[in-house]
Amino acid sequence: MTARNAALRAADAVADRFLADKHIPGVAYGVVARGDLIHSRGIGTLRAGEDAPPDAESVFRIASMTKSFTAATLLSLRDEGRLALDDPIARHVPELEGLRGPTADSPPITVRHLLTMSSGLATDDPWGDRQQGLDLAAFSELLRGPLTFAWAPATRFEYSNLGYGILGRLITNVAGAEYREVVGERLLGPLGMHATTYLEAEVEPARLAHGYLWRDDAFVTEPRDPYGALASMGGVLSSVRDLSRWVAFLADAFPARDDPEPPGGLPLSRASRREMQQVHRSMPPDVSFPSPDADPTVIGTGYGMGLFVQDDLRWGRIVGHSGGYPGFGSNMRWHPASGLGVIVLANHRYAPSTKLARELMESLLAANVVPASRLRSAASLQAARRDIERLLVAWDDDLAASLFAMNVDLDETIAGRRASIERIWQDHGPLHPDPDLTEAADSPLHAIWWLLGEEGGRVRVEVRLSPESRPRVQTLDIREVPAPPPELTYIAVSIVAAVNGPDPAVPTDLATAPEVDRPALTRALRIVAERFAPLTLGPATAVEADVSATWRLRTAPRPEREMTELDLQITRDRDSRLVRDVAIVQRGLSRLRYAD
Numbered sequence: 223m224t225a226r227n228a229a230l231r232a233a234d235a236v237a238d239r240f241l242a243d244k245h246i247p248g249v250a251y252g253v254v255a256r257g258d259l260i261h262s263r264g265i266g267t268l269r270a271g272e273d274a275p276p277d278a279e280s281v282f283r284i285a286s287m288t289k290s291f292t293a294a295t296l297l298s299l300r301d302e303g304r305l306a307l308d309d310p311i312a313r314h315v316p317e318l319e320g321l322r323g324p325t326a327d328s329p330p331i332t333v334r335h336l337l338t339m340s341s342g343l344a345t346d347d348p349w350g351d352r353q354q355g356l357d358l359a360a361f362s363e364l365l366r367g368p369l370t371f372a373w374a375p376a377t378r379f380e381y382s383n384l385g386y387g388i389l390g391r392l393i394t395n396v397a398g399a400e401y402r403e404v405v406g407e408r409l410l411g412p413l414g415m416h417a418t419t420y421l422e423a424e425v426e427p428a429r430l431a432h433g434y435l436w437r438d439d440a441f442v443t444e445p446r447d448p449y450g451a452l453a454s455m456g457g458v459l460s461s462v463r464d465l466s467r468w469v470a471f472l473a474d475a476f477p478a479r480d481d482p483e484p485p486g487g488l489p490l491s492r493a494s495r496r497e498m499q500q501v502h503r504s505m506p507p508d509v510s511f512p513s514p515d516a517d518p519t520v521i522g523t524g525y526g527m528g529l530f531v532q533d534d535l536r537w538g539r540i541v542g543h544s545g546g547y548p549g550f551g552s553n554m555r556w557h558p559a560s561g562l563g564v565i566v567l568a569n570h571r572y573a574p575s576t577k578l579a580r581e582l583m584e585s586l587l588a589a590n591v592v593p594a595s596r597l598r599s600a601a602s603l604q605a606a607r608r609d610i611e612r613l614l615v616a617w618d619d620d621l622a623a624s625l626f627a628m629n630v631d632l633d634e635t636i637a638g639r640r641a642s643i644e645r646i647w648q649d650h651g652p653l654h655p656d657p658d659l660t661e662a663a664d665s666p667l668h669a670i671w672w673l674l675g676e677e678g679g680r681v682r683v684e685v686r687l688s689p690e691s692r693p694r695v696q697t698l699d700i701r702e703v704p705a706p707p708p709e710l711t712y713i714a715v716s717i718v719a720a721v722n723g724p725d726p727a728v729p730t731d732l733a734t735a736p737e738v739d740r741p742a743l744t745r746a747l748r749i750v751a752e753r754f755a756p757l758t759l760g761p762a763t764a765v766e767a768d769v770s771a772t773w774r775l776r777t778a779p780r781p782e783r784e785m786t787e788l789d790l791q792i793t794r795d796r797d798s799r800l801v802r803d804v805a806i807v808q809r810g811l812s813r814l815r816y817a818d
Contacts, residue, residue: 229589245436250276252462254563259466270441282567285545293528317365324371338502342373350383361451390454433549444549469563476558553579559594627694650675706771
């Protein structure tokens with residue numbers, strides 16, 4: 223069995239455990255990897271009481287996942303110059319001519335406000351879920367208002383189904399055709415999403431999922447609204463197979479690149495698809511602690527255009543949207559850095575598809591089913607790095623003058639930099655790439671790397687380029703890390719041995735200053751041991767004479783987690799030589815080293 227197949231089977235087991243005793247008639251889910259549907263599965267039935275197992279071709283209502291189709295259609299009209307996102311919405315929907323915000327100083331409500339959930343209109347779940355089939359004339363009357371606001375426009379996120387209903391009316395008015403026809407012509411047809419529709423009558427009955435509610439120990443059939451005025455917020459019916467094309471289409475916008483768009487073009491440019499997947503309105507971060515001995519889950523969330531955008535502390539950026547409706551629950555999400563996507567469709571009222579999709583995604587990311595693309599240095603950065611390493615071998619005034627931006631000499635004189643590098647030659651000898659410390663970068667024009675000296679010690683180099691037409695080095699930080707003194711190394715070794723031992727405690731022979739709380743330090747060592755042992759003492763990354771030093775600590779990889787890196791810092795009094803502080807700090811889990 224290949225590693226990928228094993229990971230997919232493990233994901234299936236995740237789904238089985240999650241769905242146990244959930245009273246959901248049927249679930250269909252799929253896994254997308256860089257454009258292809260690589261796995262799909264159905265559990266249960268499309269229609270309670272029938273032998274009708276779902277599969278990748280089965281059609282479910284996807285509820286608010288529809289908003290991504292509405293947003294993409296609107297952006298396609300924008301790209302043709304038929305509207306601007308900052309147009310007042312009343313310019314395109316005359317019924318809103320009298321619409322005013324909740325305060326006298328509220329700005330006019332714009333297309334952008336509605337698209338990014340920042341209009342301030344009051345959140346309308348579950349009321350909005352019952353409005354999809356609203357008659358078009360009745361919708362016009364509703365829009366003449368007045369409407370109720372929770373906030374002044376453009377001040378904060380507030381989820382609005384009604385807002386996306388208004389965008390559907392805008393699309394009809396601007397395109398000169400009924401909303402669903404515009405979406406079909408601009409998106410569904412060109413992408414080959416032939417099973418996707420707004421009309422239940424267009425779905426082959428054998429493939430159609432019916433929606434249910436579990437009540438009084440039985441499944442109760444939910445009524446299904448017809449196509450109507452608010453279909454633009456939740457009216458799409460689709461399948462795992464079709465949605466895999468939609469997920470692949472949106473995920474393919476990353477990374478930004480020079481490749482030409484396909485001949486004949488696509489329904490929406492890569493730039494506009496990326497625009498949909500940026501945070502345009504942020505929300506408070508979500509921080510949770512799965513258990514006392516686990517890393518916290520930290521997720522920053524924002525709304526893009528018809529899509530939620532999450533920045534996960536562990537996995538990086540994840541984009542997608544859920545859907546909840548009477549009789550149905552759905553979720554789609556993808557990881558732009560790897561192109562991995564997950565789709566979950568279920569036929570129960572507000573089924574917890576989002577939780578299942580999240581667990582499936584995390585299982586597959588942990589198994590590295592699709593390796594994430596690492597951040598690639600710009601060619602100019604790679605050239606600058608080569609030139610800097612030349613300077614570290616033999617200083618060259620002409621090379622330095624060509625390489626450095628004008629601020630470098632002002633921040634620290636060139637003469638001083640030359641003297642520092644000459645001192646490095648004397649202290650460390652020839653330098654070579656350090657295999658024990660990983661490189662880092664926060665953009666294609668930035669890099670941190672380590673060099674190892676033949677005479678001992680390390681050198682940390684950090685570079686950032688300027689935004690000039692020919693990028694030059696604007697930041698050059700070269701720090702020496704000499705070999706730590708034997709006394710500090712002995713203390714570090716003894717601390718690591720204590721953590722790895724059967725009864726972690728402060729070593730009895732560790733002489734500490736009076737201000738050190740030894741019982742508290744023992745408790746900290748035991749927590750570290752419980753969470754991370756066994757530890758390996760890695761290279762020193764900072765040394766201050768014989769007073770303090772910092773080492774990289776590494777954990778052994780476990781099936782449930784990746785290798786974790788920690789820093790051990792030991793500080794002692796300069797005069798008494800007593801240890802004043804021992805700190806073990808977990809290094810950040812940010813995935814910025816991945817391109818997304």
